[in-house]
Amino acid sequence: MSTHTCRWGILSTGWIANKFTLDLLVDPQTRQVSDVKHKVVAIGSRSAESAKRFLDETWKEAGVTEGKDTVKLYGSYDELLKDPDTDAIYIGTPHSHHYANVHAALTAGKNVLCEKAFTVNARQTQILIDLAREKNLFLMEAVWTRFQPYAYKLQEVIGSGAIGEVRAVQAELCVDFGPTAEKQPDHRIVNPYLAGGALLDLGPYPWTQLALTLLPRSKAAKEPMEVPKVAAGMTRTTSGVDASVVASIGFKQEDGRVVHGSFITAQDRQTTPQRCVLVQGSKGYIEVAFPTYRPRSFTVNSFDSVEHLADLDARPKTETFEFEPRPGGIWGFGWEADEVARCLRDGKKESDRMPLRETLLMMQVFDEMRKQGDFVYPEELETLELS
Numbered sequence: 001m002s003t004h005t006c007r008w009g010i011l012s013t014g015w016i017a018n019k020f021t022l023d024l025l026v027d028p029q030t031r032q033v034s035d036v037k038h039k040v041v042a043i044g045s046r047s048a049e050s051a052k053r054f055l056d057e058t059w060k061e062a063g064v065t066e067g068k069d070t071v072k073l074y075g076s077y078d079e080l081l082k083d084p085d086t087d088a089i090y091i092g093t094p095h096s097h098h099y100a101n102v103h104a105a106l107t108a109g110k111n112v113l114c115e116k117a118f119t120v121n122a123r124q125t126q127i128l129i130d131l132a133r134e135k136n137l138f139l140m141e142a143v144w145t146r147f148q149p150y151a152y153k154l155q156e157v158i159g160s161g162a163i164g165e166v167r168a169v170q171a172e173l174c175v176d177f178g179p180t181a182e183k184q185p186d187h188r189i190v191n192p193y194l195a196g197g198a199l200l201d202l203g204p205y206p207w208t209q210l211a212l213t214l215l216p217r218s219k220a221a222k223e224p225m226e227v228p229k230v231a232a233g234m235t236r237t238t239s240g241v242d243a244s245v246v247a248s249i250g251f252k253q254e255d256g257r258v259v260h261g262s263f264i265t266a267q268d269r270q271t272t273p274q275r276c277v278l279v280q281g282s283k284g285y286i287e288v289a290f291p292t293y294r295p296r297s298f299t300v301n302s303f304d305s306v307e308h309l310a311d312l313d314a315r316p317k318t319e320t321f322e323f324e325p326r327p328g329g330i331w332g333f334g335w336e337a338d339e340v341a342r343c344l345r346d347g348k349k350e351s352d353r354m355p356l357r358e359t360l361l362m363m364q365v366f367d368e369m370r371k372q373g374d375f376v377y378p379e380e381l382e383t384l385e386l387s
């Protein structure tokens, strides 16, 4: 099979854009991928100096020189979007800006991979989905966890019946940012004008773990999904954004049962290294080791039969699956980039693994959590208007 090359344009030059680009510069064969590869052809920043600095620093960090001379640098996002030589644009701006940036990229006729959280609210997400479909362009939320070998294996083990019928799942991502609201009020995690808060920044990860384990197998389809019932509580930082969210989400199963997912996210405390996800089944349970965004391992604890769960002396059979988190030195974003390359090669407009209707569902659930926490962002972020 011949190797398909995806030509990327990078929009923004912050922390995540650097990490994503570093992964693009690693040969995919180091993760046993040979059907696709990546080439960074253009970088766009709000300033030309920043684009140049990003190029120099990122290529130096990667220890590569090949391809560097031909990368085109732009001092505005609009100029980048006019470049005819890109196959896909990667958007790594703060979530406050995703709606406008994705809208501009699609309007310019570009396929898009955009960081999480996809937008500020579900209405914005719906508009972007409609625009991508109208223009027949590829669009995907950059939920890297879904494409890691960990995620496929977890679903395979659950599907094999190793823990019986799934009865409940707990998932959390808490990262202690310290007193950021007091000491660095402009930081995007606490700044309301950058759509700060734990929910939009960290929440996509516990949501993803619940989606992987409790939603029907993902599949691209136009019909929207039924929005599950949510009961949520929220605390706030002194800057007014959410410091933590605790929620219970009722996921309806194909057999009609409603299985509860417990969702916890916080920016003022840390999840323990031992466990960020617990999947409880009728014949056992699975514990996933932190971090929620790139789990290192999971352990399957299975009993011979349902009765053993009630027996406190019963010892389960245990099996641990370990994952190489950084093959070839990647941060872990390479697998999602491979998915985009494959979709574009195959003419797909969305990924079956990260379908747009699931991005919409997450934003609808997050909207409901914010409603119950009585939390709205400044009007200029919630609006559908584009300036």
Ligand SMILES: NC(=O)C1=CN([C@@H]2O[C@H](COP(=O)(O)OP(=O)(O)OC[C@H]3O[C@@H](n4cnc5c(N)ncnc54)[C@H](OP(=O)(O)O)[C@@H]3O)[C@@H](O)[C@H]2O)C=CC1
Residues within 6 Å of the ligand: 011, 012, 013, 014, 015, 016, 017, 044, 045, 046, 047, 050, 051, 092, 093, 094, 095, 097, 115, 116, 117, 142, 144, 188, 194, 200, 201, 293
């Ligand atoms: N998938 C993952 O693991 C991670 C995802 N993220 C996501 O990536 C996004 C960006 O996060 P991160 O890289 O940490 O953020 P940074 O602040 O480091 O970078 C954001 C970049 O966006 C551009 N930008 C455009 N408008 C603004 C603005 N008004 N204020 C600040 N920056 C602006 C800037 O690039 P320029 O100056 O070149 O225009 C800036 O460097 C967020 O949505 C976050 O959720 C973040 C970390 C990890």
Ligand SMILES: O=C1OC[C@@H](O)[C@H](O)[C@H]1O
Residues within 6 Å of the ligand: 175, 201, 202, 293
């Ligand atoms: O996406 C992310 O994953 C890791 C977190 O620490 C970070 O804040 C977040 O943006």
